[in-house]
Amino acid sequence: MSHFTNFWASVPQGPPDPILGVSEAFAKDQSSNKINVGVGAYRDENGKPYVLESVSKAEDILHQKRSNKEYLPITGEADFVKLASELAYGKDCKALQDGRIAVSQSISGTGALRIATGFLSMFYSGPRVVYLPNPTWGNHIPVVEQTGMRVARYRYFDKKTVGLDFDGMKEDIKAAEQGSIILLHACAQNPTGIDPTQDQWKELCEITKAKKHLVLFDMAYQGFASGDIIRDAFAVRYFVEQGHQILLAQSFAKNLGLYGERIGTFSMVCTNKEEKDRIQSQVKRVIRPLYSSPPLHGAQLVATILGSPELYEQWLGEVKKMADRIIAMRERLYDLLVEFKTPGEWGHIKSQIGMFSFTGLTPEQVDALKDHAHVYMTRDGRISMAGLNEGNIQYFAESVSKAVKGELQSKSSL
Amino acid sequence: MARRAVSAWANVPQGPPDPILGVTEKFKADPSPNKINLGVGAYRDGKGNPFVLPSVKKAEKQLVRAGANHEYLPITGLASFNKLAAELAYGKDSAPLKEGRLAITQSISGTGALRIAAAFLGRFYPESKTIYVPTPTWGNHIPLAKDSGLEVKHYKYFDKSTVGLDFEGMKADIEAAPEGSIIMLHACAHNPTGVDPTESQWKELSEIIKQKKHFPFFDMAYQGFASGDIVKDAFAVRYFVEQGHQLLLCQSFAKNLGLYGERVGAVSFVCADKEEKARVDSQLKIIIRPMYSNPPIHGARIVSAILGDEKLYNDWLSEVKKMADRIISMREKLYTNLVKLNTPGEWGHIKSQIGMFSFTGLTPEQVDKLAEKASIYMTRDGRISMAALNKKNIDYFAKAVSQAVKGEL
Numbered sequence: 036m037s038h039f040t041n042f043w044a045s046v047p048q049g050p051p052d053p054i055l056g057v058s059e060a061f062a063k064d065q066s067s068n069k070i071n072v073g074v075g076a077y078r079d080e081n082g083k084p085y086v087l088e089s090v091s092k093a094e095d096i097l098h099q100k101r102s103n104k105e106y107l108p109i110t111g112e113a114d115f116v117k118l119a120s121e122l123a124y125g126k127d128c129k130a131l132q133d134g135r136i137a138v139s140q141s142i143s144g145t146g147a148l149r150i151a152t153g154f155l156s157m158f159y160s161g162p163r164v165v166y167l168p169n170p171t172w173g174n175h176i177p178v179v180e181q182t183g184m185r186v187a188r189y190r191y192f193d194k195k196t197v198g199l200d201f202d203g204m205k206e207d208i209k210a211a212e213q214g215s216i217i218l219l220h221a222c223a224q225n226p227t228g229i230d231p232t233q234d235q236w237k238e239l240c241e242i243t244k245a246k247k248h249l250v251l252f253d254m255a256y257q258g259f260a261s262g263d264i265i266r267d268a269f270a271v272r273y274f275v276e277q278g279h280q281i282l283l284a285q286s287f288a289k290n291l292g293l294y295g296e297r298i299g300t301f302s303m304v305c306t307n308k309e310e311k312d313r314i315q316s317q318v319k320r321v322i323r324p325l326y327s328s329p330p331l332h333g334a335q336l337v338a339t340i341l342g343s344p345e346l347y348e349q350w351l352g353e354v355k356k357m358a359d360r361i362i363a364m365r366e367r368l369y370d371l372l373v374e375f376k377t378p379g380e381w382g383h384i385k386s387q388i389g390m391f392s393f394t395g396l397t398p399e400q401v402d403a404l405k406d407h408a409h410v411y412m413t414r415d416g417r418i419s420m421a422g423l424n425e426g427n428i429q430y431f432a433e434s435v436s437k438a439v440k441g442e443l444q445s446k447s448s449l
Numbered sequence: 450m451a452r453r454a455v456s457a458w459a460n461v462p463q464g465p466p467d468p469i470l471g472v473t474e475k476f477k478a479d480p481s482p483n484k485i486n487l488g489v490g491a492y493r494d495g496k497g498n499p500f501v502l503p504s505v506k507k508a509e510k511q512l513v514r515a516g517a518n519h520e521y522l523p524i525t526g527l528a529s530f531n532k533l534a535a536e537l538a539y540g541k542d543s544a545p546l547k548e549g550r551l552a553i554t555q556s557i558s559g560t561g562a563l564r565i566a567a568a569f570l571g572r573f574y575p576e577s578k579t580i581y582v583p584t585p586t587w588g589n590h591i592p593l594a595k596d597s598g599l600e601v602k603h604y605k606y607f608d609k610s611t612v613g614l615d616f617e618g619m620k621a622d623i624e625a626a627p628e629g630s631i632i633m634l635h636a637c638a639h640n641p642t643g644v645d646p647t648e649s650q651w652k653e654l655s656e657i658i659k660q661k662k663h664f665p666f667f668d669m670a671y672q673g674f675a676s677g678d679i680v681k682d683a684f685a686v687r688y689f690v691e692q693g694h695q696l697l698l699c700q701s702f703a704k705n706l707g708l709y710g711e712r713v714g715a716v717s718f719v720c721a722d723k724e725e726k727a728r729v730d731s732q733l734k735i736i737i738r739p740m741y742s743n744p745p746i747h748g749a750r751i752v753s754a755i756l757g758d759e760k761l762y763n764d765w766l767s768e769v770k771k772m773a774d775r776i777i778s779m780r781e782k783l784y785t786n787l788v789k790l791n792t793p794g795e796w797g798h799i800k801s802q803i804g805m806f807s808f809t810g811l812t813p814e815q816v817d818k819l820a821e822k823a824s825i826y827m828t829r830d831g832r833i834s835m836a837a838l839n840k841k842n843i844d845y846f847a848k849a850v851s852q853a854v855k856g857e858l
Contacts, residue, residue: 040629040662040695043720046573049731052738055524076521084518091516098513101506103499105491106709109470142557142741149740158461177739214457249457280457294521295746306456316464323467324593325564325740326557331710332747 053173054413061411069409070431072422075225075390076294077357080424085357087292089350093339097332104331109319111140111300112334118341119300122264123254123285125272130304137315138302139322140329143294144255144286147301148178151251151282153321154303156182161214161249168192168204168218170393170415172225175218175253187211192227197383197395199229205242214247221254221283222267223389226417230260230388236270240277250279255286260389262358264290264351280304287337289390290354296333357421361390364423368392371432377439392418400438407443408434468588472826481824485842487833488826490640490805491709492772495839500772502707504765508754517750522743524734526555526715530749533756534715537679538669538700540687545719552729553717554737555744558709559670559701560589562716566666566697567597568736569718569729574664576629581622583607583633585830587640590633590668599631607642612798612810614644620657629662636669636698637682638804641832645675645803651685655692665689665696673705675804677773679766695719702752704805705769711748772836776805779838783807786847792854807833815853822858823849 051059057073079085110116120138124131141147152165165179168191179186189211190203208217219239224230231239243250252271258264274281286299301318305311322328340346369384384392396404396416404410410431412418423431437443466474472488494500525531531553535546545551556562571578580599582590583606594601604626605618623632634654639645646654658665667686673679689696695718702713716733720726737743755761784799799807811819811831819825825846827833838846852858 038693038695038721039659040664041721042574042576042664042695043718043725043729045575046725046728046732048728049735051731052524052734055734055738055743059523074521084520086516086518090519094513098509101501103501104505104708104710105499106470106489106703108474109467142745145739145742159457160460161457174738174742177735181739288521293519295519295743297741297743297745303458305458310456310458310461313461313463314458316466317461319467320464320592323470323560324589324596325561326712327560327589328470328710328712330557330712330745330748333745 057411057413060405064409064411066409068427068430070411070422070427072410072412072418072431075289075419075421077289077292077390077421078424080360082422082424082426085292087350087353089340089346089353090292090336092346093336096339097335102335107140107328107331107334109322109328110138110315111329112331112338114342115334115338116140116300118338119285119287120302122341123257123268123271123283123300123302124275125265125268128272128275130275134308135305135311136302137305137311137318138300139315139318140334141284141299141301142326142329143288143297143299144253144284145174145178146297147284147286147299148175148253149325150301150318150321151284152179152182152184153325154318155216156184157321158317159216159249161216162212165216165218165251166208166211168220168224170226171218171220189217192229192393197380197393199231199235201231201235205238208239208242208248209246211246211248214249216249216251217243218251218253219270221252221257221271223256223260223391225255225389226391226413226415227393228387228389228391229393231270233269236273240274240279244277244279249282250274251282251284253284256289256389257285258290258354259358262355264354275304280306287333291337291340291350293333293336296336297330298333298337361420364420364428365392367428368423368432371429372436375432375436377436379439390419390421392420394418394435396435396438403443404434404438408438410434469828472828475820476826479824483845484824484826485837485846486826487837488828490704490834490836492704492707492805492836493839495775497837497839497841500707502765502768504755504761504768505707505751507764508751508761511754512750519746522555522746522749524737524743525553525730526744527746527749527753529757530555530753531715533753534700535717537756538672538683538686538698538717539690540680540683543687543690545690549723550720550726551717552720552726552733553715554733555749556699556714556716557741557744558703558712558714559668559699560593561712562699562701562714563590563593563668564597565716565733565736566699567594567599569733570631570666571598572736573732574631576664577627577631580631580633580666581626583619583635583639585641586633586635604632607644607808609810612795612808613801614646614650616646616650620653623654623663624657624661626661626663629664631664631666632658633666633668634685636667636672636686638671638675638806640670640804641806641828641830642808643802643804643806644808646685648684651688655689655694659692659694665694667696667698669698670701671704671804672700673769674773677770679769690719695721702748706752706755706765708748708751711751712745713748713752776835779835779843780807782843783838783847786844787851790847790851792851794854805834805836807835809833809850811850811853818858819849819853825849
């Protein structure tokens with residue numbers, strides 16, 4: 036039966052996602068020594084996905100409980116929301132104890148950011164622009180633009196030092212119109228792995244306060260950055276202590292290895308409980324027409340773990356182990372790159388924090404690595420350290436070294 | 450420690466409670482032992498308890514044993530789930546499936562599917578940015594469409610005087626809509642009225658929509674739940690596809706698989722050919738990525754396990770029939786009780802309406818009284834979820850409704 040309409044004839048082919056598209060290409064590659072350092076998903080020493088034991092135990096507990104599958108409230112599972120916010124803000128956070136933080140369960144970190152930008156586009160009366168660091172996680176941009184707000188950038192990464200351009204960052208944030216929305220990565224900046232020091236955070240706190248900016252923290256790596264969940268939450272907790280009414284996007288994808296369960300929170304620090312209630316009523320109106328209510332399973336898992344002293348302790352040990360293995364890979368990679376006499380400075384591999392490293396490789400070198408060495412990373416030269424292990428790090432370092440030296444070519448092109 | 454001098458949120462107004470989910474909030478706060486919540490469309494068993502399907506329990510047990518990981522799904526979700534969901538809705542032999550020209554993605558249940566669909570239409574539908582929804586429709590359809598940049602208009606649907614379908618009005622309005630308009634159709638078990646077109650009425654609608662080159666936007670949240678027969682409930686969708694319509698379909702597994710909180714659904718687009726499907730697919734990913742990156746795994750795995758296993762699939766078919774049958778028996782009982790109590794008005798619609806909901810015809814004032822005086826909670830449009838009724842509470846309910854109609858509450 037032929038169609039009498041032709042609705043989608045002009046729908047253009049969209050480009051593959053710059054990050055998730057890497058995994059798609061990797062999956063198609065038949066080579067036995069292929070390496071995927073694209074997506075930020077932790078891999079163990081054998082390159083395998085890692086299910087935390089505390090998570091497996093929680094799965095068993097849940098299964099025994101035989102709870103039902105009823106709809107969650109729009110703002111999510113109550114126990115989960117309470118425990119998750121205590122993890123982020125600290126149990127003794129005054130604002131939390133006063134009941135003036137509006138918290139909702141979200142579809143992991145992306146979903147939290149989308150609630151944030153959705154809420155801001157509807158209710159924020161300040162400038163309709165969100166300042167993002169340069170560079171930032173690629174998906175930040177459409178998350179902002181999809182809600183009709185504009186993206187602006189502040190300087191962040193210094194190519195020359197392969198470190199933080201702190202003066203540039205401060206200048207740009209100071210120059211932004213009063214009351215601008217400033218997005219800050221709480222720890223383990225993605226993609227650079229470069230974080231402000233605690234002193235630098237204190238300066239940023241003062242500057243943003245003086246300009247009455249609205250701060251949105253993206254915390255996707257609490258525990259993953261240093262291995263210490265309190266240390267990683269320093270910036271968030273300090274800003275709240277200092278009186279900022281922050282917005283926070285929290286993800287449990289990496290630190291609990293719950294990637295596909297899509298579990299996170301969106302929260303806003305309010306003036307008082309009355310304001311929090313008003314805000315929560317409007318947050319619900321952002322969520323309801325997006326997906327009505329959030330998914331159950333991940334929330335139940337996290338609540339089980341955070342709510343059990345035993346499982347909680349076990350989890351702290353596991354997240355430290357993951358962070359430590361990544362730090363060990365950093366050391367190893369640095370040593371190998373130096374051993375292979377790779378041109379350039381590579382100390383940043385060791386000093387960068389969290390899952391990612393900004394190698395400094397050019398797009399052409401990235402392409403060469405893909406085409407001639409079966410090594411897959413995003414074109415900005417970001418690698419996920421978690422994708423490396425004793426089994427592949429030698430080949431990886433060798434390939435990178437060749438790429439930098441311009442020695443990676445197919446035999447046919449010689 | 451000083452706070453901001455003037456809060457950024459000082460002028461954020463208190464939002465109204467959600468008309469549907471707000472009912473549950475009120476119900477929870479009520480201490481009465483006789484309270485009944487007929488607000489949300491969630492199935493309850495004969496004892497009034499939430500019901501986890503046995504096939505779901507079996508599937509979950511398998512999953513736990515297999516010790517599956519928690520890795521990210523692709524943006525468009527679990528491939529095996531998508532394949533099986535499409536087969537369930539369209540039928541294995543459906544031409545778009547066999548020809549590989551159905552673009553489908555997993556979604557956050559029905560709402561998520563609708564939101565993706567509306568966003569896609571808002572961005573790419575060439576003919577119009579107006580969507581026509583029936584009067585009345587599920588409340589959330591409207592903000593969801595508007596937030597996606599679509600204008601919302603209405604077509605006649607419910608006839609208050611007959612408590613049935615205003616088919617002439619429906620046809621007239623759809624015919625009058627400008628060529629190429631987006632027409633939203635509830636595939637079965639219309640929410641909130643429970644009033645569905647007959648098969649021959651669907652055939653007429655297909656012709657009119659074909660002539661006007663309209664775009665059919667199907668919302669199917671109750672496949673299996675309406676009649677107890679998944680093939681019968683998918684009649685409209687499958688007929689339209691056979692007739693050559695390039696439709697889109699939103700599917701939910703919240704009710705028919707009882708997976709409410711796991712948020713499992715799918716949205717699909719019938720395309721002209723494989724190449725077009727690839728293009729549509731690529732743009733769906735671009736819409737989804739900034740919303741939530743990729744969908745939740747757990748529910749999709751459960752559905753995939755059930756639909757993909759012959760025994761579990763057959764188990765499920767009888768479970769969904771049992772749920773539909775219990776609701777039908779509650780309809781019979783409620784009708785009988787209301788008539789016995791000499792309740793003024795015609796009540797035959799309680800029996801003829803289809804699916805989980807019944808549009809009682811109660812006024813907002815009567816609804817308020819029922820909440821206040823009898824601890825009976827429903828949405829203010831008089832919609833009740835039949836699934837909330839059972840042998841224990843149906844007499845109390847019928848009595849209270851009768852009194853409300855007589856003005857005696």
